[in-house]
Amino acid sequence: MKAPRRDIKRIIGFFCTGGLLAVGLHLLIGFGLKRVNASDAGAFNRAMSGRVNAQVIVCGSSRAYRHYDPRIIHAVTGKTAFNLARNGSHTDVQMAVLQAYLRHNAKPELVVENLDMHSFTLTPQDEIYAPVQYVPYLNEPQLFQALLQINPRVWKWKYIPLYGYVVEDVNLGWMYGLAALAGVHPREDHFDGFCPMDKTWNGDFDRFKAMHPDGVGFGVPSNGVRVLEELIQTCQSNQIPILLVYSPQYCEMLDLVTNRAVVFAKFRDIADHYGVPFWDYSQSQYCSNRDLFYNSQHLNARGAEAFSRDLANRLLSLPQAPASRQARLALTQTR
Amino acid sequence: MLFNSLQFAVFFPLVAALCFAVPHRMRTPLLLAASCFFYMAFIPVYILILFVTIGIDYVAGIYIEKSGGAARKALLVMSIVSTCAVLFVFKYFNFFTGGFIGLANLAGWRLPSVGAHIILPIGLSFHTFQSLSYVIEVYMRRQKAETNLVTYATYVMFFPQLVAGPIERPQNLIHQFKEEHPFDYDRITSGLKRMAWGFFKKLVVADRLSLYVTDVYAAPSNFNGLQLSIATVFFAYQIYCDFSGYSDIAIGAARVLGFRLIENFDTPYRSRSISEFWHRWHISLSTWFRDYVYYPLGGNRVPLARWVLNIMVTFAISGLWHGANWTYVVWGLLNGFYLLAGRAGAGFRDRVFGAGGLDKNGPFRAGISVLTTFFLVCIGWVVFRARNVGDAAYVLTHFFRNWNIHNISTDHFELRQMPVALMSLLVLEVAQVAARKLSLADMVARVPLIPRWAGYFALVFLVILFGVFRKTQFIYFQF
Numbered sequence: 001m002k003a004p005r006r007d008i009k010r011i012i013g014f015f016c017t018g019g020l021l022a023v024g025l026h027l028l029i030g031f032g033l034k035r036v037n038a039s040d041a042g043a044f045n046r047a048m049s050g051r052v053n054a055q056v057i058v059c060g061s062s063r064a065y066r067h068y069d070p071r072i073i074h075a076v077t078g079k080t081a082f083n084l085a086r087n088g089s090h091t092d093v094q095m096a097v098l099q100a101y102l103r104h105n106a107k108p109e110l111v112v113e114n115l116d117m118h119s120f121t122l123t124p125q126d127e128i129y130a131p132v133q134y135v136p137y138l139n140e141p142q143l144f145q146a147l148l149q150i151n152p153r154v155w156k157w158k159y160i161p162l163y164g165y166v167v168e169d170v171n172l173g174w175m176y177g178l179a180a181l182a183g184v185h186p187r188e189d190h191f192d193g194f195c196p197m198d199k200t201w202n203g204d205f206d207r208f209k210a211m212h213p214d215g216v217g218f219g220v221p222s223n224g225v226r227v228l229e230e231l232i233q234t235c236q237s238n239q240i241p242i243l244l245v246y247s248p249q250y251c252e253m254l255d256l257v258t259n260r261a262v263v264f265a266k267f268r269d270i271a272d273h274y275g276v277p278f279w280d281y282s283q284s285q286y287c288s289n290r291d292l293f294y295n296s297q298h299l300n301a302r303g304a305e306a307f308s309r310d311l312a313n314r315l316l317s318l319p320q321a322p323a324s325r326q327a328r329l330a331l332t333q334t335r
Numbered sequence: 336m337l338f339n340s341l342q343f344a345v346f347f348p349l350v351a352a353l354c355f356a357v358p359h360r361m362r363t364p365l366l367l368a369a370s371c372f373f374y375m376a377f378i379p380v381y382i383l384i385l386f387v388t389i390g391i392d393y394v395a396g397i398y399i400e401k402s403g404g405a406a407r408k409a410l411l412v413m414s415i416v417s418t419c420a421v422l423f424v425f426k427y428f429n430f431f432t433g434g435f436i437g438l439a440n441l442a443g444w445r446l447p448s449v450g451a452h453i454i455l456p457i458g459l460s461f462h463t464f465q466s467l468s469y470v471i472e473v474y475m476r477r478q479k480a481e482t483n484l485v486t487y488a489t490y491v492m493f494f495p496q497l498v499a500g501p502i503e504r505p506q507n508l509i510h511q512f513k514e515e516h517p518f519d520y521d522r523i524t525s526g527l528k529r530m531a532w533g534f535f536k537k538l539v540v541a542d543r544l545s546l547y548v549t550d551v552y553a554a555p556s557n558f559n560g561l562q563l564s565i566a567t568v569f570f571a572y573q574i575y576c577d578f579s580g581y582s583d584i585a586i587g588a589a590r591v592l593g594f595r596l597i598e599n600f601d602t603p604y605r606s607r608s609i610s611e612f613w614h615r616w617h618i619s620l621s622t623w624f625r626d627y628v629y630y631p632l633g634g635n636r637v638p639l640a641r642w643v644l645n646i647m648v649t650f651a652i653s654g655l656w657h658g659a660n661w662t663y664v665v666w667g668l669l670n671g672f673y674l675l676a677g678r679a680g681a682g683f684r685d686r687v688f689g690a691g692g693l694d695k696n697g698p699f700r701a702g703i704s705v706l707t708t709f710f711l712v713c714i715g716w717v718v719f720r721a722r723n724v725g726d727a728a729y730v731l732t733h734f735f736r737n738w739n740i741h742n743i744s745t746d747h748f749e750l751r752q753m754p755v756a757l758m759s760l761l762v763l764e765v766a767q768v769a770a771r772k773l774s775l776a777d778m779v780a781r782v783p784l785i786p787r788w789a790g791y792f793a794l795v796f797l798v799i800l801f802g803v804f805r806k807t808q809f810i811y812f813q814f
Contacts, residue, residue, distance in 0.1 A: 004518045004520075007518070007520035007523075008518075010520070011520075011523070011524075014788065014791070017788070017792070018792060018795060021792060021796070022796075022799070025796070156341070160341075162799055162800075166799055166800055166802065166804055167804040168804075170543075170546060170747070170752075170803045170805060171749060171751075171752070172751065172752065172755065172800075172801070174800065207557075
């Protein structure tokens with residue numbers, strides 16, 4: 001029996017060593033990802049480590065991510081701005097990110113929540129976009145709880161070594177973490193969280209239109225409405241003014257939406273109920289100009305510049321909220 | 336339960352540990368219970384189908400052995416028909432009724448659709464064929480009927496090869512359930528290494544390539560000729576690594592438990608002809624069709640026309656075995672045609688190569704033959720992978736059109752994944768060549784412990800970090 005016992009110990013020893021190495025590698029990747037100082041991860045790291053402290057914060061999904069240029073907002077209004085939008089996110093994730101942001105940064109003077117047709121749709125269980133970005137920050141209670149509600153398997157991301165980096169992501173996002181440890185960072189293509197897309201109109205919409213000749217409808221489920229309301233309440237309970245904006249969308253796309261009136265009526269209802277301004281750019285001059293878009297949902301860099309300038313000028317007309325002491329301090333430090 | 340799941344990572348060590356801990360007489364019942372649990376992780380109720388098949392063939396085997404003459408044959412036919420009926424209902428019902436209704440509509444009869452929403456039980460074709468091979472072998476008196484129901488049920492349900500083979504023969508597997516398999520460090524570590532290699536093939540190669548293939552074959556008309564070509568070559572490697580990876584994991588897992596399963600693949604893309612390819616690809620299925628379909632039809636000891644018919648019938652059934660779709664039938668027939676054309680053109684090829692001064696066994700001719708065979712196989716894979724015959728025709732006619740080197744990525748396969756995909760293919764090919772030319776196991780065994788373990792960890796973490804762990808089933812599960 002002696003030989004097998006020794007052999008069993010060797011096998012167990014092998015797997016234990018492997019487990020320890022996996023834990024070490026997991027920690028190393030997380031540490032590296034938090035050190036990335038450029039591109040999307042760099043912007044997110046700034047926000048999560050309390051190095052933003054902007055006066056105007058923009059929240060939303062990919063449309064916000066591509067539409068709001070904080071540099072223009074700052075230049076026009078004199079207020080520092082940061083684009084906190086997360087590509088591919090729904091309102092539930094946006095709220096969790098905003099809460100985590102507020103935990104580490106000075107209270108902003110204004111939160112701009114960009115709306116779209118998906119604003120009332122919660123993130124489907126297996127569709128948390130680019131999950132690797134959240135894994136190093138699962139110690140953030142709000143973020144962890146929000147993601148756990150969307151996908152009950154999120155506990156594995158946190159507690160099983162490497163699971164969050166390799167199982168949920170096929171794009172080898174962990175590589176950025178190891179590269180950052182070696183001092184290699186991605187090319188900087190973001191400006192205070194804003195990521196302009198310097199592209200011209202592509203054929204996506206034509207294919208989409210051909211696939212949906214009878215149009216498409218978007219749900220207004222009560223749980224989705226509740227999440228948007230919670231986001232507004234979160235801001236209001238922190239005495240942060242919030243502004244709802246429906247940024248430009250290519251007009252033919254909106255014409256395809258069969259229940260557009262219902263969705264917009266709900267946006268207005270919510271805005272009225274909470275006394276929040278709602279700026280609707282869905283009928284604006286930009287929406288009929290294809291040259292300003294690269295697809296039906298997203299403005300290109302030129303469109304984003306025009307829209308951001310327009311929005312920034314309108315922001316000047318908003319009643320001035322008293323800047324918090326921390327925000328003023330941050331502004332002074334930035335300058 | 337998928338091999339590439341967290342459940343299996345817990346299930347397998349637990350079952351292996353229990354197997355070595357319990358007395359010998361308890362091992363087979365334990366393996367049967369584990370196999371039931373393994374299968375029920377998919378759709379629990381479908382285990383009843385397996386029980387029905389097992390019940391029929393267990394009883395049939397015993398009575399076939401006892402009886403003789405016409406009764407013996409009748410029992411065999413009854414067993415085959417009833418086992419195949421299960422396969423027909425779950426796999427081919429919609430295909431055949433749809434075809435029949437289509438023909439009736441052409442004749443002017445208006446028949447209502449009777450399509451039923453049936454989910455195909457995982458691995459149905461595999462365990463059905465394994466069950467069939469048992470009754471046929473008993474009928475042929477090459478195997479004694481198994482009187483122990485637990486042993487027979489474990490033969491059909493043995494979890495490492497339950498859902499995607501290798502399709503075992505009773506002579507190879509049943510007696511192993513009666514033998515003792517003591518704890519053997521070398522055998523266990525050898526099995527674990529084989530499993531690791533299977534995981535590399537499945538997770539790093541097959542599932543990475545599948546990201547590209549799935550995008551392109553979902554809508555081929557959205558992609559240029561270069562992308563169609565890349566997707567087709569990628570699919571050739573995807574299906575090979577997916578299926579042979581599964582076989583490696585199955586063989587490795589069985590080896591850990593003390594069982595020897597038959598080899599299923601022998602570097603098929605090194606074949607110099609289609610005939611050789613079918614001796615190296617899915618060997619357990621090829622030999623099954625050879626022994627139970629092709630030989631009973633007369634094999635090649637018949638007049639030429641009948642031989643041609645035998646080949647085409649065997650390949651058509653083989654195609655249909657893979658799926659209830661015309662693309663699979665066309666794929667099977669295409670391979671039958673390749674085989675016949677290869678035999679018919681052998682003399683011509685020899686003359687052409689001879690005129691060029693190329694030695695029959697020389698490396699240049701071998702290289703040309705390997706590449707030609709691979710090309711022909713890829714044409715077949717287009718038909719196999721396409722959603723329908725129209726898509727297959729589109730891909731085949733657009734391979735060489737509109738190549739654009741600057742546009743090779745797809746929605747789910749970013750350009751940065753390409754080096755990883757190509758590097759994994761290189762590792763695969765180098766390792767396969769090395770395994771053929773060198774005695775890797777002996778070489779590795781001579782390396783001191785620390786560098787050896789470092790090498791093992793490097794392979795394990797290579798699989799973990801570069802693998803794709805989406806919940807993708809193995810391609811052959813659907814068959």
